[in-house]
Amino acid sequence: NAGVMQNPRHLVRRRGQEARLRCSPVKGHSHVYWYRQLPEEGLKFMVYLQKENIIDESGMPKERFSAEFPKEGPSILRIQQVVRGDSAAYFCASSPARGTDTQYFGPGTRLTVL
Amino acid sequence: AQKVTQAQTEISVVEKEDVTLDCVYETRDTTYYLFWYKQPPSGELVFLIRRNSFDEQNEISGRYSWNFQKSTSSFNFTITASQVVDSAVYFCALSEVLSSGNTGKLIFGQGTTLQVKP
Numbered sequence: 001n002a003g004v005m006q007n008p009r010h011l012v013r014r015r016g017q018e019a020r021l022r023c024s025p026v027k028g029h030s031h032v033y034w035y036r037q038l039p040e041e042g043l044k045f046m047v048y049l050q051k052e053n054i055i056d057e058s059g060m061p062k063e064r065f066s067a068e069f070p071k072e073g074p075s076i077l078r079i080q081q082v083v084r085g086d087s088a089a090y091f092c093a094s095s096p097a098r099g100t101d102t103q104y105f106g107p108g109t110r111l112t113v114l
Numbered sequence: 115a116q117k118v119t120q121a122q123t124e125i126s127v128v129e130k131e132d133v134t135l136d137c138v139y140e141t142r143d144t145t146y147y148l149f150w151y152k153q154p155p156s157g158e159l160v161f162l163i164r165r166n167s168f169d170e171q172n173e174i175s176g177r178y179s180w181n182f183q184k185s186t187s188s189f190n191f192t193i194t195a196s197q198v199v200d201s202a203v204y205f206c207a208l209s210e211v212l213s214s215g216n217t218g219k220l221i222f223g224q225g226t227t228l229q230v231k232p
Contacts (some may be wrong), residue, residue: 033219043159043205045219056218091159093220102149103209103220105159 002027004094004106005074012112019079019086021109025094032075033103034067037089046090049075082113116141118208120223127196128231135191135226137206143167145211148182148189149220153203165189196230203227 005024013019025032034046048056049069060067064082069075079086089110093103117140127133139148150162163173165182173180177194193200203225210218 035220035222042224043207043220043222045221048219055212059219089157093159102161102164104161105151107158110157 004092004104006090006092006106006109008109009107010110010112012114013082014114015083016081019082019111019113021077021079021090021092021111023075023077023092023094023106025075025092026096026104029094029096029104031095032069033093033095034075034077035091035093037091037108039088043091046077079111082111084113087111087113116143116208116210116221118206118221118223120204120206120226122226123224124227124229126229126231129198130195131230132192132194133196133228133230135193135204135206135228137189137191137223139187139189139206139208141187141208141210143210147209147211149207149209150180150189150191151205151207153205153225155202159205162191193228196228198230198232201228201230 004026007022011019030051032049035043036046037043045059047060047067052071064080066078089108091105091108093105095101095103119138146167148165152160152162163180170182170184179192181190205225206223207220209220212218
């Protein structure tokens with residue numbers, strides 16, 4: 001009964017480095033959503049992807065952030081040239097092919113930028 | 115614009131007390147979904163319940179119950195006979211339904227931190 005997997009669980013980067021966060025959805029799920037939880041803030045939507053397509057990226061910062069969900073393999077959230085303000089918990093969620101079902105969340109990746 | 119408000123930032127109760135977490139939402143959509151998630155101290159997000167906008171029946175699951183009232187745009191969550199293990203941050207969320215029929219992004223409230231003391 002594998003749920004949403006995220007790795008790494010904790011990631012430390014220095015300012016200016018790149019961060020790559022991986023998300024493997026529940027088997028059979030083809031919809032992936034990324035959310036960010038900044039300290040003392042709630043959860044904010046970043047991007048919604050289906051296999052090989054970005055459906056909604058209205059919550060993604062315009063620069064340095066990108067996301068993909070290839071035909072094979074996990075979804076990747078990539079942050080280039082990280083800054084201290086990127087330190088947060090990043091959660092991935094997945095839902096089944098119909099997409100009208102519940103979003104199930106992974107354990108999150110805690111990113112710390114030194 | 116869609117919005118979810120959880121006015122209670124923190125609630126502290128003693129074990130065995132009942133507690134209600136409030137959630138008020140705003141949306142212009144006629145079809146939408148409402149959710150509650152729990153975030154325990156370990157940090158993961160645990161799904162508790164999903165309710166669609168056409169189903170106003172209240173739901174009970176063990177010590178948990180939910181009261182959905184469309185007339186007041188509220189979806190409140192009650193824990194009966196609270197336990198220490200209920201201590202967590204609880205998030206209420208609203209999702210839109212896209213023209214494709216798929217569920218879009220979740221809009222979360224700010225969360226309510228519940229502390230249950232022994």
